[in-house]
Amino acid sequence: MMSSMEEMTVGSVEDDQNWDIQANVLFGGEDEVIQWVDDKGGYHERIITFPANPVNDSRVISANGMEVLSTESSALIQLDLKEGKLPEAGLQTNQILIDEGLNHFLGWETGEIQTLVFGSTPAPVEIVGITQGEMSRTVYFHRSDLAKIVGVEATAVLIDLPEGAVADSDLGNVSLVVIEKEDLISSYESILEQQQGFLGSILFLGILIAIVVLFNTLIINLSERDREIATLRVLGAPMNRLGWMMFGEHLAIGLIGGVLAFVFTLVGTQAMVSSFVQWSFYMTVSADPVVAMQLIGIVVFISVILTPYGMRRIRKMDLVEKVKDLSQ
Secondary structure, X not given: OHHHHHHHHHHHHHOOEOOOEEEEOOOOOHHXXXXXXXXXXXXXXXXXXXXXXXXXXXXXXXXXXXXXXXXXXXXXXXXXXXXXXXXXXOOOOEEEEEEHHHHHHHOOOOOOEEEEEEOOEEEEEEEEEEEOOOOOOEXXXXXXXXXXXXXXXXXXXXXXXXXXXXXXXXXXXXXXXXEEHHHHHHHHHHHHHHHHHHHHHHHHHHHHHHHHHHHHXXXXXXXXXXXXXXXXXXXXXXXXXXXXXXHHHHHHHHHHHHXXXXXXXXXXXXXXXXXXXXXXXXXXXXXXXXXXXXXXXXXXXXXXXXHHHHHHHXXXXXXXXXXXXXXX
């Protein structure tokens, strides 16, 4: 769960967005920001962010008009296209991308014609692709198409500055709000640290439970096989041979338990997440191979490190008493 949340917040900004500054502007105020960027020798793209909603539905969708819609890593904002294709600009019916949350809540699919309402203005749109990674409900237009609908050329300017250039008071004077990418990442990381502390305590409790359960399994396994192990020792089985036998058993128990732990954890987390997803917050949890190996490795490690306790119990076994039991 933490891996998925980090990918959707920190990862989406740090890895998929290549702008340095986002300058939000009043309607018509983008020209002064663009002039500042040109003076600094930077690159800019105008964007539009405008609220919309489905027909006969009051729930808000964020309509993003992008200068460049791209899945390339060099784009200022890299889109993660789950299915479909990128829209074409300037068509009679505007083509858009929707996020997978809209696909989940409204059942909208690629190839469909739907209607979005901007204030009191309805606009038919053709869905040509579905993106993933957005927590809030989002649709993507070409900026020129969205500008014709809402009558606004830009609500913000994305800025990529050359090395050594930074935001200054001049940019602040011509902008409504200035957001730096590093500050945005830091705020996401701070929120995730708080969540990670809570989930870390649950993980620690789970490790303690695993230790208790595996230790109990070891005790039961040994107590049920006392006569068998005693017989092997009386017949001259060396301790290192018994140790390797016990190590193999614990390794098998750990592997089976680790795999089952991963499966139940994945299913349980998906069920938990599905119970609290809503219109304003949607996420999916997918299996992370690294996390899976860590989880299985923890269970295997706990199981294996209990082997010395089992060997200690075998060494202290009273063979005389066990032989008497066998004779009876």
